[in-house]
Amino acid sequence: MSLPIKAFIASTPNSYKLSIFLELLKLKYEVVPVDLSKNDQKQPWFLKVNPNGKVPTLHDETNDIKLGESGAILLYLADTYDKERKYSYAPGTKEYYKMIEAAFFQVGGIGPAVGQSIHFKLIAQEKNPMAIERFHIEIKRLLTVLEEYLKRNKEEYNSEYLAGSHLSIADIVHIGFIPYLKVCDVPLNDFPGVLKWAQHVLEHPEIRKGFTIPRKSTLWDDNLASLD
Ligand SMILES: N[C@@H](CCC(=O)N[C@@H](CS)C(=O)NCC(=O)O)C(=O)O
Incomplete structure (x- = not known):
């Protein structure tokens, strides 16, 4: 059909x-x-x-x-x-812009940095230590910022999520990359706020299911399990 x-x-x-x-x-x-x-x-x-x-x-x-x-x-x-705004916020609200901030930070920051790190560590034929180090340092810096986003959102909304009081696009774009941090040699234990947030977000069964479509990645399986 x-x-x-x-x-x-x-x-x-x-x-x-x-x-x-x-x-x-x-x-x-x-x-x-x-x-x-x-x-x-x-x-x-x-x-x-x-x-x-x-x-x-x-x-x-x-x-x-x-x-x-x-x-x-x-x-x-x-x-x-998502007319009821269960997983997003209405345009024009403060929470909407905070959600967008966290999402743009992912697609323009963490996403590309993790992608480049994996390329230079695992895919590139020729090993370039400077490139490997550059993206390793950048990922750690970006995760420090993510910790700060979480801390500030908690202070303002007493929430475990990245933007506003509930799960939203802000969390969804970030969670997709979390299991890959292990491949980048960035242990999540060094970022306890991010680790706690990831464990909380992964409690949603729909999120676990999303990680199996179209197929489970064996790499991700191991790394997701290490977050439990
Ligand atoms: N900025 C894009 C990045 C998408 C992206 O890099 N996708 C990767 C897989 S995670 C891809 O399609 N790679 C294959 C290619 O670049 O040819 C987004 O946020 O959707």
Whole structure:
């Protein structure tokens, strides 16, 4: 059966943001698995939906919209399908901008830094110690900022989440990357606030389920288990 919401995803940290959010919103959707090892994401059929050739990508036929960029996709889904603002905040509110701040910090900060760290540590044929060190230091700096976001939000809202009083897009974009920190040799024990937050967020069964769509990553399995 064809469903109007099509999620183009692979078992990657950015993709899991989308599967997690679709699960939380209890939406019916079709998974279009993208095989990154075969470079599906750079094929003409994929580039028609997202010229940037990356996952996650969304095609919602209900509104005839094709979107790339995890942050933009989650904001679209929130505005369209989270009318009660269970996992987001209404535009114009203070909490909305704090949610956006944390989300942009992820997509423009932690996400790329973790991606580069993994590239230089695990994928690049030639080892470049300066590049490895640069991204290692940057990830640790960014996690210190994340600790501070959590601390300030707790002071203001007495909340365990990143923005405002409840789980939101701010948490969802960050949680996707947390299990990868182990691969970057950044132990979460050095960031107790982030560790506590991650354990709290992972209590949501929809979030655990999102990490299994399209497939569980064996790497993530081990790393998720180490957070329990
Ligand atoms: N800024 C993008 C980054 C997406 C991204 O880097 N996706 C990776 C997987 S986690 C990807 O598609 N890599 C394959 C490629 O770059 O060809 C977002 O937030 O959605």
